[in-house]
Amino acid sequence: MTGPGTFTVELLGPVRVRRDGLEVDLGPARRQAVFAVLAAQAGRAVSREELVAGVWGDAAPATAEAGLYNHVSGLRRALEPRRSRRSAGGIIVSTGGGYLVDVAPDALDVHRFERHRAHARTLADAGALAELDRALALWRGAAFSGVPGPFALAQRARLADLRLATVEARAGLALAAGRVADVIAELSGLVVEHPVREGLRALLITALHLGGRQAEALRAYEDTQRVLVDELGIEPGPALRTARQRVVGDVARPPRTPSVEVARTGIVGRHRELDLLRGPPGRALWLDGEPGIGKSALLAAGLADRRVARVTGDEVDGRLPLRVLLDAVDGRHAEDLCADGPFVLVVDGLQWVDEDTVRFWTDLLPHTTRRPLFLIATARPVPRRADVARARRAVADFEGGEVVGLGGLPADDVVALVTGMVGAPPGPVLRGLCEQAGGNPRYVTELVDALLRDGALAFRDGVVETGRDLSRAVASALTARLDFLSPGTVTVLRWAALLGDEFAPGDVATVAGELVSDLVAAVDEAAAAGVLADAGPRLAFRHPLLRRALYRGMPAAVRTALHGQAARVLAEAGAPADVVARHLADGTS
The missing domain is CATH 3.40.50.300 (P-loop containing nucleotide triphosphate hydrolases)
Known part of the structure; x- marks a missing residue:
């Protein structure tokens, strides 16, 4: 390296320069930005135009070039206080139309980070893991932290993505080495910071699975699916589906391997x-x-x-x-x-x-x-x-x-979907539950995943079967998918669920204490969304499974009280005796 002293440059965090081990005060943020643009391209001449664009951007003032000269002079005084103005060389070298930072590549932490990453790709598991540990140990926070300007912004995003990719690669190697608990602890925090990064979430699901925490792994997949659908409008990709499939395969032992095609695409038929x-x-x-x-x-x-x-x-x-x-x-x-x-x-x-x-x-x-x-x-x-x-x-x-x-899947395709998910066709009870989803693949998938998480599925005689009705946990997983509807519409649907798969609009208005005209907007919204359908003079839940989920999602004590209330107001309104009697029976059970 040219010039007196030994310099090291740190860009993976707040920008720092050390001369002979002592930190140098680079001055204000804009001056740090000038140095950062030069240091990130050490050994390359950077033109004044590039520096102005990288530090000030498109809105650079007319005084930007003069400001650049002042910042370079200030950096030279800070970095080499004993350097004469007339002396050649130094850490910041003037070129024909710009400047160059003259330091050895290994003086930059960014270069060492990328060198460790590249070396890791040439090594076996243990050696690669050690190299990636060294790479990640160089980080002290967000790259170019606190540095203004378009160049720093772009580099911060690029390096943050590289860091996450390195974390993912390291986590995979750590899982292979049996360091499951460490990986879970690290990734649990990172998925909160980066909720839509599928690689991190797939690794966390895998780690929870390897740690024997299958129920948590399935919940993590369900949370991931909800975030991706809500935030980006997309379904989980192949890595996530594969991670979930491994969990499902170990939670319940299927008689044959789940379908790779269904796991890969997430669809059947169509x-x-x-x-x-x-x-x-x-x-x-x-x-x-x-x-x-x-x-x-x-x-x-x-x-x-x-x-x-x-x-x-x-x-x-x-x-x-x-x-x-x-x-x-x-x-x-x-x-x-x-x-x-x-x-x-x-x-x-x-x-x-x-x-x-x-x-x-x-x-x-x-x-x-x-x-x-x-x-x-x-x-x-x-x-x-x-x-x-x-x-x-x-x-x-x-x-x-x-x-x-796109309508609902035919019954045979629903069976194929369940079979592809768990490796066995559904038995009569599970098939009956799935048929109530109205052919909606997401509702079917949510139902099966939730039953698996509840430990409510068992394999016997070549089929997968359930012996229980919907639990509140399963119901909550299904009704969470109604959050695209307005709160008022969901409230009307809960009252309707109390009345059965089919119901008269007047009865809903009666039990809800509203006029029928007040429910028109909610009914229209639910019908447009495919939740309700016409059934002659009555309305019906298009997906009986959703009706059961709405009903089971209420605590038993609340359901009982609501049935009693419904019996009273329906009797006062002159409803048929058998309707009132049913609610009285449910209200005292």
Whole structure:
């Protein structure tokens, strides 16, 4: 290294420089940012334009270059206080149009971190684990902590991702070495900090499983699935599904191996829909259906080998005009998207995005007739929006468009789903419970997972069977999937659950102490979401399983009191004697 003294540079945390082991005060944050841009590219000349852009960004003031000169002078005084202004060399070297930090690569902790990572890939398990331990020991907090500017921001994100990837690799090696408790302790905190990082969650599920904590492992998977669906609108990926499948396989010993295909894709059947997704471009496809019906899983399976830009709408995107599509196409025009061949543009959850995005997506329809562009949108029936309904009609009326409503799985496919999950077909009782899910794959999966977690499944005579009704824990797992409905609608559904699988709207109004007209909005919302369906002059739960879950989710004492209340108000309203008698019986049981 040129110049007096021995320097070390630390960027994996607050930016620090040590000269001969003593820390150097680099000065204010902007001056630290100038040094950080140079140090991160040690040995390379960085132009003044790059430095200004990296430290001040696009909004750099006219005085930025003068400020840069002052910061470099201040850094030189701090780093080499005895250095003459006329002396050549030094740690910060002037080049033709910029500056260069002249330190040995190993003087930078970032370089040592990446060297340990690379070396670990060449070693066997124990050696690799030790190298990754050394790499992670270099970190002292967030990289470039407290340093302003676009360069530091980008490097902070890049290095944070590398750090997490290193943590994941180390955790895998530590599990192989039997250090299960250490891994659980470390990852339990990290999944809270990074809730949608699937690799961390899959490793935590595996660690809990290896530690004999199968029930916690299944709960961790369920929590992960809920977070991914709620935050990103996607189902768990292959690593998570594989981790869950290993847990399921050990909780209950199946007579044969669970289906790899079901574990990989998360779907059964849907052959026509998969063929549509795997078809040629130059088309538009609209998939709609209730939450949990399998839209996202279908997209993942059907578009696995396609050139795809897939973005997911959520409730936040609706307040950020064009955000999801601009993220997907990176500002490119339709002709540019297809310049390198067929291109698939997917907006998953169009009901959440803003009106401009819906209009933009619809305006792309004519381009599918002139270019190899395949437009796909998915949507839930609620919330109801006029612009989303118009977009759906535009696809239906478009010559190259098709609207597909995803309904429930047929009974045979439900059996195949359960068999694929646990390695055995369901027995009569379990099959009856699953049939009450109305063919909704997520409800079936939640039911089976919750029964497994409760220890309520057993294998005998070549089938998997349950001997108990829904527990409150199982019911809670199922009813949690209704959180997309408004609280008022869920309250009406709880009253309806008290009355049975079918009920008269007037009876619900009576027991709830409301007018029938006050329930119209809630009933409309539940019907649009596929929770309720017409049954002649009455209404019915489309998924009897949900009705049972809503009912069983209430404490027994509450159910008893509510039945007594229902009997009293229904009798006062002149309800048939047998209806009042049933509630009286349930209210005294």
